Amino acid sequence: MKIRDSVAFVTGANRGIGLAFAQELLTGGARKVYAAARQPERIPLAGVESVRLDVTSPEDVAAAARQCTDVNLLINNAGIALWTGFLAPDSIEAARSEMETNTSGGRACRSRRHRYGQRNYSSKGQAYIRSSTSAERSRSRGR
Numbered sequence: 001m002k003i004r005d006s007v008a009f010v011t012g013a014n015r016g017i018g019l020a021f022a023q024e025l026l027t028g029g030a031r032k033v034y035a036a037a038r039q040p041e042r043i044p045l046a047g048v049e050s051v052r053l054d055v056t057s058p059e060d061v062a063a064a065a066r067q068c069t070d071v072n073l074l075i076n077n078a079g080i081a082l083w084t085g086f087l088a089p090d091s092i093e094a095a096r097s098e099m100e101t102n103t104s105g106g107r108a109c110r111s112r113r114h115r116y117g118q119r120n121y122s123s124k125g126q127a128y129i130r131s132s133t134s135a136e137r138s139r140s141r142g143r
């Protein structure tokens, strides 16, 4: 994976590992870093382009794809772990939320990437990284 001169997009970039990804991408020489968050005004990092994105919102995902057409490195970091007990009264609702955020949300962002990526992913080194516990991981074209 090539960081220098990449155009990266990080979901859940307002805190935690996502914020660290965005920071490291800047340090590593990414040409542009889109930092996406449900509340982009809370991203405590200069030098990034903020994007409003709730990964469970098809409208947000579509808008981000229209706005960020030059991305060649997508880091699908946003995720939740509710640690709800299997027999807890709200266990089904919690499991649905986790699936919707960690799996469906990530897949929606990834499929959008493929759509607009047809133009931008023609050179080597593109990557898709999923850092959620649902654990799909790094895919580079040509591997």
Ligand SMILES: NC(=O)c1ccc[n+]([C@@H]2O[C@H](COP(=O)([O-])OP(=O)(O)OC[C@H]3O[C@@H](n4cnc5c(N)ncnc54)[C@H](OP(=O)(O)O)[C@@H]3O)[C@@H](O)[C@H]2O)c1
Pocket (backbone or CB within 6 Å): 011, 012, 013, 014, 015, 016, 017, 018, 037, 038, 039, 053, 054, 055, 056, 077, 078, 079, 080, 081, 101, 105, 131, 132, 133, 134
């Ligand atoms: N930390 C670990 O030890 C560990 C281990 C394995 C896997 N992971 C995975 O790594 C990722 C980041 O972990 P973390 O420790 O940095 O978690 P974190 O501190 O809880 O941060 C989660 C991030 O995801 C965002 N997010 C949650 N739901 C979202 C949604 N619907 N749309 C957009 N953003 C959303 C949060 O935004 P808000 O601020 O708006 O809530 C926050 O920015 C997660 O996917 C997690 O499952 C972490």
